[in-house]
Amino acid sequence: MVDLIQYLPILIFLGIALALSTAFVFLPMGAARLTGTHNPTADKLAEYECGFPAFEDPRSQFDVRFYLVAILFIIFDLEAAFLFPWAVSLKQTGWAGWATMMVFLAELVLGFIYAWKKGALDWE
Amino acid sequence: MIQAIAFYLFATLTIFSGAVTILARNPVHSVLWLILAFFNAAGLMILIGAEFIAMLLVIVYVGAVAVLFLFVVMMLDIDFAQLRAGFIKNFPLGFALAFVLLAELVMGVGAYKAGGLALGTPDAATAPVAGLSNTAAIGALLYSRYLFLFETAGIILLVAMIGAIVLTHRQRGDVRGQKPSSQISRRPEEATINLQPEVGKGVTL
Numbered sequence: 001m002v003d004l005i006q007y008l009p010i011l012i013f014l015g016i017a018l019a020l021s022t023a024f025v026f027l028p029m030g031a032a033r034l035t036g037t038h039n040p041t042a043d044k045l046a047e048y049e050c051g052f053p054a055f056e057d058p059r060s061q062f063d064v065r066f067y068l069v070a071i072l073f074i075i076f077d078l079e080a081a082f083l084f085p086w087a088v089s090l091k092q093t094g095w096a097g098w099a100t101m102m103v104f105l106a107e108l109v110l111g112f113i114y115a116w117k118k119g120a121l122d123w124e
Numbered sequence: 125m126i127q128a129i130a131f132y133l134f135a136t137l138t139i140f141s142g143a144v145t146i147l148a149r150n151p152v153h154s155v156l157w158l159i160l161a162f163f164n165a166a167g168l169m170i171l172i173g174a175e176f177i178a179m180l181l182v183i184v185y186v187g188a189v190a191v192l193f194l195f196v197v198m199m200l201d202i203d204f205a206q207l208r209a210g211f212i213k214n215f216p217l218g219f220a221l222a223f224v225l226l227a228e229l230v231m232g233v234g235a236y237k238a239g240g241l242a243l244g245t246p247d248a249a250t251a252p253v254a255g256l257s258n259t260a261a262i263g264a265l266l267y268s269r270y271l272f273l274f275e276t277a278g279i280i281l282l283v284a285m286i287g288a289i290v291l292t293h294r295q296r297g298d299v300r301g302q303k304p305s306s307q308i309s310r311r312p313e314e315a316t317i318n319l320q321p322e323v324g325k326g327v328t329l
Contacts (some may be wrong), residue, residue, distance in 0.1 A: 002133065004171065004173075004282045005126060007170055011126070011130060029148075038151075041209065044125065047176070057147075064292045064294075065293075065294075066195060066262070066278065066294070067192075067195055067199070067292060068288055068292045068293060070191055070192050070195055071192070071284070071285075071288040071292075072288070073173065073188060073191075074184075074189065074192060075281050075284060075285050077183060077184060077187060077188045078188075078281060079278075080183075081180055081183055081184055082274070082277075082324050084176070084259060084262030084263075085176060085180075085259050085260065085262045085266060085267075086263050086266075086267055088257070088259050088260045088263055089256075089259075089260045089261075089262075089263025089264045089266075089267065090263075092260070092263070092264035092268070093263065093264060093267040093268050096268060096271075097263075097267035097268060100266065100267045100268075100271050100274065100275070102137065103275060103278070104274065104275060104278040105172060105248040106276060106279040107275070107279060107281075107282050108281060108282060108285075110282060111281070111285040111286060113286070114286060115285060115289055116199075118289055118293055119295065120289045120292070
């Protein structure tokens with residue numbers, strides 16, 4: 001069982017971060033409301049962007065290569081996630097556990113070489 | 125005390141953001157609320173002592189899967205008017221699915237009231253080793269007893285990687301990539317020439 005008191009500082013920091021970010025958002029709004037004249041019009045609130053329309057449909061299709069990069073990232077991310085319990089339990093699993101992970105890494109290095117040789121990691 | 129407060133905080137936020145995930149009209153907002161739900165679920169996992177699962181939830185689900193969801197949502201060319209047009213037509217099917225899910229929920233609550241599950245007692249090989257942290261206990265089992273499943277996971281990852289590359293990678297012919305060795309080994313003498321052309325005459329390159 002974990003000693004949860006170890007996580008208390010993180011919880012406290014979480015609270016402080018939440019309070020600070022809330023203050024940064026709402027304090028300037030309140031200060032501006034109290035000190036300046038609050039007189040918005042449609043033209044003042046409109047976004048101005050030079051050269052292209054400020055609003056358009058965000059659902060434009062873009063290059064599938066972004067998706068490939070994301071998939072490759074997930075796969076190597078998962079591989080790294082498997083390394084953490086392996087690293088802390090080597091004393092229990094011994095050489096057999098070490099060899100297991102080396103086989104696992106070899107499998108993924110194979111995939112890595114394939115991705116590299118195919119040019120999937122090049123942006124062009 | 126703090127544990128109870130943290131539990132109610134995380135649990136409430138998980139349920140709330142899960143509900144907003146379903147109810148939000150904009151799919152991109154849905155995914156962002158889903159990410160918040162993942163974060164709070166990670167907090168709940170820490171509270172029950174499953175540290176590794178909590179970190180995995182943040183690293184894999186928030187870091188990778190949610191990003192992929194965003195990709196898919198943004199890539200899909202959804203026409204909302206067309207989607208709503210099929211609502212009446214597909215209503216019976218949708219209603220049937222919703223009913224099945226509701227029945228499952230009711231049965232789940234019923235099972236909860238019936239008492240705890242009688243899981244098999246762990247044998248000597250799978251019993252958690254005393255004095256080990258959660259992560260080390262997972263590792264001690266995963267890399268010895270469940271070694272075959274672990275290697276299978278590696279093979280599945282390899283297949284996924286190769287499949288993604290085969291399906292989506294397109295080689296464009298007109299691209300000139302970098303060739304570092306020849307670029308570095310190039311000398312000024314072979315790259316430039318000095319000429320003194322006469323007045324009124326051109327230069328042939």
